[in-house]
Amino acid sequence: MTTVEDATRTAAVDHRPRRHWLDSGRSRLTAYLFVAPVGLGLLVFYLYPAVATFVLSFTEWGPFGGNTFTGLSNYTTVFALDTFWTALGNTVLYMLIGLAVVPVAIAIAVLLNREGLRGVAVYRALYFIPFVTLPVASGMVWKWLYNGDYGLINAFLSVFGIPGTYWVANPGTALLAIGVVQVWSQVGYYLIIFIAGIKAIPRDYLEAAELDGAGPLRRLFSITLPLLSPSIFFCTVISVINTLQIFDLIYVMAQSSTANPAFNATQSVVTLFYQMAFVENTKGTATAVAFVLMVLIAALTAIQFWLQRKWVSYV
């Protein structure tokens, strides 16, 4: 047991060479017992699978678990597949379309920040609802809105004499159509981050600029956006990581049947992975695809961190 004297020394005198009471065997045991449940769970369900996937990407998955080492052959197979490059290109397009969420959310946040505006809480709640909606359900609703024969969007366009299309079955429009839903579903999330970011900008800065004769646009570009740059950076990083992994919306809106003419045109790296791993049962190449995705995410994140020095200002 610890004595009163020992206990009072805690923390404040951590740096002293005397043995800390926390180093007692019993405390150690407590600590390990506290960490063990999550630690073992992560070991079994996350760390081991990560290593296993890495190893398996260099092996051929045989029947009955008989795996053989095949070097880089899974990777060379994948790199020779047209479908892989299509999926990779599509994924980059999803990522770029997905980034539209940043300017859209900033615009709404700026409008909501208008002094004396009523109903801010209501707007914020409404804009956030798509984010908490089950993505499968959102995908189904939008697929219905995009329907070529009976969809509301085509009906709306026809009022203006604009011809519609089969939005998610037309290879020329399907990816963009899905990307729009992705942006729609995520706006509320980024909005909250930008609202907080804008609130943190001192009003004095904006007022001083106004007194100096800066108009609203000038204030936006010279004060609000530069001071918001840490939030913008954060949001672009998160958005890129998330849309590179896009799956649910594509699966529901364009891939419920391989008969969809836009099946390949909407394929992302993750839908391709799913198809290889669980439909075609080519698990070796699937793991190689998964690793390419991880490298892509890591590389794009690293590039953004490197670029941030040039445009993000931390005041």
Add this chain to the structure above:
Amino acid sequence: MSESVAALRGRRGPRGSLAGSVATHVVLVLGAVAMVGPFVWQLLTSLKTQTEAITAPPTLLPQRWLWSNYAEVDSALPFLQQLANSAVMAGVRTVGQLVLCSLAAYAFARLRFPGRNLLFALFLSVLMVPSQLLILPQYEIIVSLGLLNTLPALVLPGLFSAFGTFLLRQFFLTIPDEIEEAALLDGAGRLRIFWSVMLPMVKPALAALAVITLMNAWNDLLWPLVVNTDPSVLPISAGLTTLQGQYSTNYPVLMAGSLLASIPMIVVYLVLQRQFVQGIALSGSKG
């Protein structure tokens, strides 16, 4: 109200003009229509007959409010069962993460033990790996445990979270040492201190982690599709995709099902708005 306050403070510049205010509202209302309009159309379609839903040009309101489409969903799917499965998956993952992650987070933040930093670095490394990468071996583990097509399969990997541990650790670190020392002096044991002293102090973080975990689990699609195929053990997210397979052109039934499946999370959000907003502000990640 707020306008008069602004006037008193002498801050009403051109930004406060009426025209500007109206224009702002017009843009925001149009945006709100784009955000919520799809749900209105979903509701209206769900109450129409199939023939009515596919008339061109579309009619706005159903001629007769046909609630039977909702009953149809339940006969096409084990709908209530799947809702319950989703609730179990989301609920167990959330409660499990709160308990397990907070224990580990407390140890990492407040206790000293050999290997602490190495272990914590391993925890962090899990955060870097995209979830798809892990799915094949995770699936093999579930197979070898004989858990395919069971509820535990839905719950298992999501029960453990490096992110949750990391988030809560940051909060435990901010609590002053004196509080814990006082409790130790009073003779309280570690578990007791953890439970009655430390946990209440990180309540906002727990609430934030809870809503984020709950939402991610409710929305999870890829994992359930991989481990479960039997309709009676699918969560509603995966169940809906099978409804789409069966009723690919019966839009009223599809809309009824998708609306019912999204309502629970929307209700949770409307009740716990503050926690959601805080969760996002704290975590900056959607899992």
